[in-house]
Amino acid sequence: MTALLELDGLTRHFGGLTAVDEVTTHVGQGELVGLIGPNGAGKTTLFNLISGFTRPSSGAVRFKGEEITGLPPHQVAHRGMSRTFQNLRVFPNMTVFDNISVGALGALGVGAFQSVIGGRKRSHEISERSWEMLERVGLNEQANDLAANLSYGKRKYLEIARALAMEPDLLILDEPAAGMNHSETAELSQFITELNSEGLTIMLVEHDMSLVMGICERVVVLASGRKIADDTPVEVRQNQAVLDAYLGGDDE
Numbered sequence: 540m541t542a543l544l545e546l547d548g549l550t551r552h553f554g555g556l557t558a559v560d561e562v563t564t565h566v567g568q569g570e571l572v573g574l575i576g577p578n579g580a581g582k583t584t585l586f587n588l589i590s591g592f593t594r595p596s597s598g599a600v601r602f603k604g605e606e607i608t609g610l611p612p613h614q615v616a617h618r619g620m621s622r623t624f625q626n627l628r629v630f631p632n633m634t635v636f637d638n639i640s641v642g643a644l645g646a647l648g649v650g651a652f653q654s655v656i657g658g659r660k661r662s663h664e665i666s667e668r669s670w671e672m673l674e675r676v677g678l679n680e681q682a683n684d685l686a687a688n689l690s691y692g693k694r695k696y697l698e699i700a701r702a703l704a705m706e707p708d709l710l711i712l713d714e715p716a717a718g719m720n721h722s723e724t725a726e727l728s729q730f731i732t733e734l735n736s737e738g739l740t741i742m743l744v745e746h747d748m749s750l751v752m753g754i755c756e757r758v759v760v761l762a763s764g765r766k767i768a769d770d771t772p773v774e775v776r777q778n779q780a781v782l783d784a785y786l787g788g789d790d791e
């Protein structure tokens with residue numbers, strides 16, 4: 540399997556604290572990989588290092604065979620990596636449709652703003668892609684509502700739709716099921732599985748263990764910034780270091 544994303548000794552210090560410590564792993568083309576670990580394990584920091592929101596202290600990130608270490612988030616996004624955030628980042632005072640158009644615009648490149656002003660073709664393309672994604676997540680009937688008026692669960696889908704509108708090669712989901720009830724989580728698992736079966740490579744941080752274990756082919760486990768396991772869900776469940784890390788923490 541070709542590696543789409545490669546992390547090599549990725550490390551990040553915050554003062555005296557090592558939030559991510561020499562993490563080496565990869566995500567293969569078409570894989571659905573979970574990232575778990577107790578509170579404060581370094582999961583979000585690792586996602587931030589991959590997507591350019593935080594600069595690594597050392598180590599390297601390669602995406603599609605090219606080094607992207609230290610590139611700013613918009614450049615990483617432009618190369619085909621989209622992400623959602625643990626804390627929702629939708630624009631509450633924009634309509635649902637406009638929220639998604641922002642993502643579609645991103646996919647069309649830096650010159651897209653000028654093109655939108657100057658040419659109908661681009662704006663048509665953006666509109667088409669935005670509608671496609673709205674339908675995909677079942678938000679087409681609320682296209683003209685303000686994002687602020689959507690339920691929490693629907694805003695989560697809006698954020699995913701915006702990331703998808705960028706037509707990413709790698710989708711990074713940071714706790715997509717947080718705040719969702721059981722049936723919403725089940726629906727979300729199905730949606731993520733569907734996206735993956737269509738060929739989209741996905742990396743997922745999630746506290747909901749059953750979601751991660753149920754849908755991911757491989758699970759990477761962090762504890763105190765270090766990778767302690769990188770295996771199938773069946774193996775990870777029985778891994779003593781993983782059991783110890785969770786028992787030692789205040790999680791799950």
Ligand SMILES: Nc1ncnc2c1ncn2[C@@H]1O[C@H](COP(=O)(O)OP(=O)(O)OP(=O)(O)O)[C@@H](O)[C@H]1O
Pocket residue numbers: 553556557558576577578579580581582583584585
């Ligand atoms: N900007 C920052 N400045 C200082 N310390 C930070 C910063 N970001 C994260 N940390 C610290 O790094 C460690 C890892 O945090 P991180 O948020 O990556 O963990 P996490 O596994 O995502 O945790 P959670 O599951 O609670 O979201 C924590 O001790 C945290 O306090």
